[in-house]
Amino acid sequence: MEKVLAAVKVGASRTELREFAMPDIADDAALLKVEVAGICGTDVKMYKQPLAGGPVIMGHENIGVIARAGRTFTDRKGFREGDRVFVEHYVTCGRCEWCHQGQYRHCEATDWRYNPDAIRYGYTSSERAPHLWGGFAHYMYLPWNAVLHHVPRGVTPELAGIVTPLANGIEWALFDAGVGYASTVLIQGPGQQGLSQVVACKQAGADLVIVTGTSKDAPRLEVAKRLGADHVIDVHKEDPLASIHRITAGKGVDVVLDCTAGAGTQPILLGVEALKRRGGTLLVQGEMAEFPNFPLGRVTVKYVTIKSARGHSFKACELALAQLASHRFPLELVTTHTFGLDRTDLAIKSVGGEGAADVIHVSLMPWN
Ligand SMILES: [Zn+2]
Ligand SMILES: [Zn+2]
Numbered sequence: 001m002e003k004v005l006a007a008v009k010v011g012a013s014r015t016e017l018r019e020f021a022m023p024d025i026a027d028d029a030a031l032l033k034v035e036v037a038g039i040c041g042t043d044v045k046m047y048k049q050p051l052a053g054g055p056v057i058m059g060h061e062n063i064g065v066i067a068r069a070g071r072t073f074t075d076r077k078g079f080r081e082g083d084r085v086f087v088e089h090y091v092t093c094g095r096c097e098w099c100h101q102g103q104y105r106h107c108e109a110t111d112w113r114y115n116p117d118a119i120r121y122g123y124t125s126s127e128r129a130p131h132l133w134g135g136f137a138h139y140m141y142l143p144w145n146a147v148l149h150h151v152p153r154g155v156t157p158e159l160a161g162i163v164t165p166l167a168n169g170i171e172w173a174l175f176d177a178g179v180g181y182a183s184t185v186l187i188q189g190p191g192q193q194g195l196s197q198v199v200a201c202k203q204a205g206a207d208l209v210i211v212t213g214t215s216k217d218a219p220r221l222e223v224a225k226r227l228g229a230d231h232v233i234d235v236h237k238e239d240p241l242a243s244i245h246r247i248t249a250g251k252g253v254d255v256v257l258d259c260t261a262g263a264g265t266q267p268i269l270l271g272v273e274a275l276k277r278r279g280g281t282l283l284v285q286g287e288m289a290e291f292p293n294f295p296l297g298r299v300t301v302k303y304v305t306i307k308s309a310r311g312h313s314f315k316a317c318e319l320a321l322a323q324l325a326s327h328r329f330p331l332e333l334v335t336t337h338t339f340g341l342d343r344t345d346l347a348i349k350s351v352g353g354e355g356a357a358d359v360i361h362v363s364l365m366p367w368n
C-alpha cells in the first residue's frame with residue numbers, strides 16, 4: 001500500500017517524519033502533490049505552542065499539482081489532474097454569507113478559534129481522517145470544499161509560494177486600508193509580509209512608501225528599495241518619527257501598516273503619531289493580547305480608523321497571482337530559501353530568525 005511522508009508537529013517546537021496511508025479519493029475530492037509550502041510568521045508562533053488537538057501536519061500556504069481528481073470534483077470545480085494550483089488554507093461550508101462573498105477566511109467552518117470541528121490546512125489535527133491536512137507532506141487531501149486557484153503559466157512554484165503574503169498585502173493595504181492613487185504609506189517591518197505590502201502599494205499607485213526596519217534588517221531594506229520603496233528607515237540609527245516628518249514635510253502619512261514581529265507596543269505608538277493630522281488609517285495585526293496605556297485619546301483626536309489584518313479574500317488571491325504573472329516587480333528577491341521535508345524544524349526556525357541567515361521567505365519543498 002502506498003504511503004505518504006509528512007513532517008508532523010508532535011509537540012512544542014518538535015517535528016517527526018511520519019508515514020500515512022494514501023487515502024481513497026472520493027469522487028468529489030482530489031489529491032494534491034505538494035510542490036511548495038510557504039512558511040510565515042504565523043508558523044513560527046504556532047510551532048512554539050503545545051499541541052491543541054493532536055499532532056499536526058503544518059503548512060498552510062500550499063502550491064502543488066493535482067495528482068488525482070474525482071470526476072465530480074472536476075465537473076463541479078473546473079480543476080483537473082495536472083493543474084498547478086494554489087490552495088487557500090480555509091476549508092469552507094460553501095453556504096454562509098461569507099462563503100458567497102468569497103470571504104472564506106470568515107467562514108465558521110474554518111474558524112478554529114471558535115469551532116472545535118473547523119478544518120484548516122496546517123492547523124487541523126492529523127488524527128482526523130483522511131489525515132493529510134497540511135502542506136509539509138508529499139500529498140494533501142482536497143475535499144469538495146477546498147478553495148483553489150489556478151497558478152498562471154510562467155509563475156514557478158517557488159514564486160507562487162509567496163502568493164499568500166502578497167494576497168495579504170492586497171487585502172490589507174488596498175481593500176482594508178484603502179491605499180491607492182497618490183497614497184502615502186508607512187510600512188513597518190521589512191519581512192515577507194512588509195515587502196509584499198510595498199509591491200501592493202506601488203502597483204496601486206501610492207506616491208510615497210516608507211519602510212522601517214532594524215539594523216539586522218539591512219539586506220531586507222535593500223530589497224524594499226528594489227521593490228519600489230521610496231525611503232527606508234533603520235529605527236536603530238535614526239528617530240523614525242523625525243524622519244517621517246522630514247520626508248512628508250510635517251504632514252505624516254495616510255496609512256500605516258504594521259508588519260513587525262515581536263516589537264511590542266512600539267510600532268502602534270509610532271503608527272498613531274506618524275499618521276496625518278486627521279483621518280489616517282492604521283492596520284494592526286494584534287500580536288499582543290493587551291495594550292497597556294493605549295493612546296485612545298490621540299486615536300480619537302486624530303480621527304484614526306483602525307483596521308484588523310485577517311488573511312485574504314478569494315479576489316485578493318486572484319490579484320496576487322496576476323501580479324506574480326506580470327513579473328513587474330523582482331519578487332524573486334523575496335524567495336530566498338528552500339528546505340526539504342527532513343529539515344522542516346530548521347525551516348520554521350529560520351523564518352523566526354534562529355536558523356539560516358538572511359532569510360526573507362522560505363519554501364518548504366517536500367520532494368527535495
Ligand atoms: Zn501564513
Ligand atoms: Zn461558509
